[in-house]
Amino acid sequence: MKVSLYCSLWLWMMLFLVLSGHGMLCAQEVREMELIGNVSDTSDSLKVNNLNTLAFFYINEGRFQKADSVLQEAITLAKEIGYLRGEAEALKYLGVNYDYQSNRYEATRYSMESLELYKRINDVPGIANLESNLGAMYLNEGDPVAIDYLIPALQKGEALKDTTRIVSVLINLAALYGNYMQEPEKAMKYYADCKTYLDAGFEGSENWEIYYRAGLAEYNLINANYKESLQQYLALLPYDEGSIYYAETLLKAGESYEGLGQTDQARDYYKRSVASAKKWSSDRNWVEGLNKLGSSYIKSDQPVLGLGYLQEALMISNASGMLQAQRDVNKALYMAYEKQGDYDQALKHHKRYLELKDSIFDIAANDKVRFAQLNFDLEKKESQIALLERETEITELQQKRQKSVTIATVAVSGLLMILVLGLFNRYKFIKKANRIIQEEKGRSDSLLLNILPEETAQELKENGKVKAKRFESVTVMFTDFKGFTKTSENMTPEELVKSVDHFFSKFDEIIEQYGLEKIKTIGDAYMCAGGLPFPVSDHPQKVILAAIDILKFVDAVRQDSTDGIPGFEVRIGIHTGPVVAGVVGTKKFAYDIWGDTVNVASRMESSSEAGKINISEVTYALVKEDFSCVYRGEVEVKNKGTLKMYFIDDIASKPLT
Structure with a gap:
């Protein structure tokens, strides 16, 4: 299950922590023209700082291209005057800007460059900030490499007595162990440590109390504790109303209702999420809401309505070029058409789902090779999963063939020779399909041995x-x-x-x-x-x-x-x-x-x-x-x-x- 932008907390924490040296900013308090005026009236290092502040304003407004243009100007000026701290800040904001657009490669690349600059100037708070951000990025991908950044960030936060940093990393560590590594005891320990700091009180602790509750909500949703997650998401809605995060929180509340079997309430929240996403032009949340809504109707007695929502989601994801969203919607359409017995359409969307899945993997693998991150190992692991999924595809095609043979047999029941021929062809197909399945299983075992030692692979298959x-x-x-x-x-x-x-x-x-x-x-x-x-x-x-x-x-x-x-x-x-x-x-x-x-x-x-x-x-x-x-x-x-x-x-x- 993918962790949401709000409830995984990493993006919120990045937007909060990234302001080291500038103070908290929000669209309601700072007017764009005032910020532009500040940039125009200054020069050199102060101008770089003001450009960075203006860029963050644009990021918070969702105006990502504008933010990118301002940050590139800040980087150029910072390099001209040798202002490394200002350049590091601009690179940090670029990482946030691209990460908010789900461009993991650019987000990680710019964050790494920022981290190196902070190390060059020995800025320990800046280093801890970027380690925390990078750990959060890997956390959002479900990658255990996150711990290699989060633990050092926690250690620096403790050494600096930076309570805000400590709390943010503790929440991320709790999410890592609770949402991905299936170690609830460790997750709850980190949540408990975080609560200790919050109860003691510090500047801004009220805001972090919200982030803490959001983390618990995500943990409970992922672990199917729907009653608890629903209560927590409903409590968070007033804080998000009127912001770009409102659609995401509505969607998660809807998932909680659906987990409790309260379908009508779930659909109502999905619809509200879609409306909020439209308002903010958030295509990702828009498609997710339509996908959830369509899948909900497909499960009931209104499949036509469900297909309508899914087709709308497919149109938006295609127009926006969101490959992951296209993949998820095609998978939902495949399951919907299969349930209706429209196997031609089901096969069409299943093939498209597999194509998109492979394409997404290829792009991700290529980016990670370019960025020197786990390139070939990831490709082998993903290939193993793709081969296992092909077994499912072969079985489904076999079932479709079985249905076709049955219909043909009833239609020509009076023609003995055609019946015999049909049964013979069916026998050959089953024999061929079984042989293919055995070959694919052998290849899957071989791939597993490429990833794990033989003794370890055998233990994994047995236990x-x-x-x-x-x-x-x-x-x-x-x-x-x-x-x-x-x-x-x-x-x-x-x-x-x-x-x-x-x-x-x-x-x-x-x-x-x-x-x-x-x-x-x-x-x-x-x-x-x-x-x-x-x-x-x-x-x-x-x-x-x-x-x-x-x-x-x-x-x-x-x-x-x-x-x-x-x-x-x-x-x-x-x-x-x-x-x-x-x-x-x-x-x-x-x-x-x-x-x-x-x-x-x-x-x-x-x-x-x-x-x-x-x-x-x-x-x-x-x-x-x-x-x-x-x-x-x-x-x-x-x-x-x-x-x-x-x-x-x-x-x-x-x-x-």
Whole structure:
């Protein structure tokens, strides 16, 4: 279930927190002409600040193109005068602006650029602000990567004694655990911690009380606690009335009524949501409301009325170019026509639904490759789901064929030969369909083994879940290409995908040769581990040997780029220690490892040099008899103090046979 803009709270919190240094603004208090006058009467850094303030006014009014134009002007001026904080603020607002338009790639890209600028000027509140925003963006996508940003933001908020920041992150963490990770105990703990701060009172706590209640409402709706969610959404409506968020809250109240079986009330709220969305020209909410309304009538004895609403939703989503909305409406139309027995129309919309689903995935995967975020792993996982859905499609076509054969049999019951021929054709179709199903199941199993270790995949198929396991000694390796981001800016998406696939496919071969386990890729970074899922004694040596082969391969590509693959230099970091391994997700499975060992290994990579293998003191103690190493001394590491590090010196040696 998709988390709403209001009730996931992340957008509200971004719009609230993004104002650090400017104070709270709203359309009712600040007039556009006054803001434009402020911009006209100032220059330099103050003008950049005023441009940012004006842009936020436009964002809050839903005038996104106008906001984008003003922010681009602010960025240009900030760069001319070297005003990094003003540039960072403008980039932050651009992230908010694009995220509000559901453009996840641009929103994340601008937010990342803003975060880097805040780090350059060592603005800790700004860093915490962007970490909170990015965590909220990933939260809205249901991506557990959100926790990698939310926890640091919480730690900085506590260090700064920034109660507002703490409360916002606690609500987001509660949403992550309650809405996506199915850990209600942790979710309620974060909600309880948040309530403690709210009860103590602080400036603006009344507003955050609303956000807190909205978070609980979303949690209860997702977990089918419809009575509680309805009460909470109804209580929120007076705060949203007259704003762009009113349609969203009405829609969620309608869903709560429908969950309670109160269909008439649900439809009334869906209709009110549609009317509010029309008023604000919010196509997304407009289509969602029509979709809910049409689906409600389809379930009852008024399918014609329901189809009318769904066709209107399809027309709006097509005109607006909203692929996700088109996908959802086509799925609803497919189910509606199937229920009426109009199988030709049902098949037409089902095919369109699958096309849109695949297209949306392709676009998302391409953006994530361009932005260096979980590119190939996501594609494999989504492909597995698509193959499983094809099994359903084959079964539905088989049922349609069965109905056609039955009708034909009744119509020509007097013609024995035609009956025999029809039965024979039916037998051949069923046999062929069963063979296709078995082939697709085999491919699905093969894809699952590409995502998870064999032992883990078997446990998942048998039990439906995987227990987390602790390994006392695992060697973790990270690799990262030097200059990848700069080089990729001059490449087309197709060239970028080809280049990354060329390197990572070879990396996969190398680690498989040494019996290592690939964990994941994150853009141009590659992560693997030795010593799991089956513990072995020589995993540090095997990981180093794999690292040596990777260095040689990358160097060979750099020396000979006849295939059009650009050459890179690679940094490698290795550390050994305990980890916890497990599977996250209920549909899009991901095998991952956690623990301080992973963090230290990542620090080994970021502290390494191009063309070098950097190992920790712990790993060195395990392999010093097998490899020639050079002591680097104690190196300063972010959040770790100083750590002893070593370079592998003789990369040509191979002690294992």
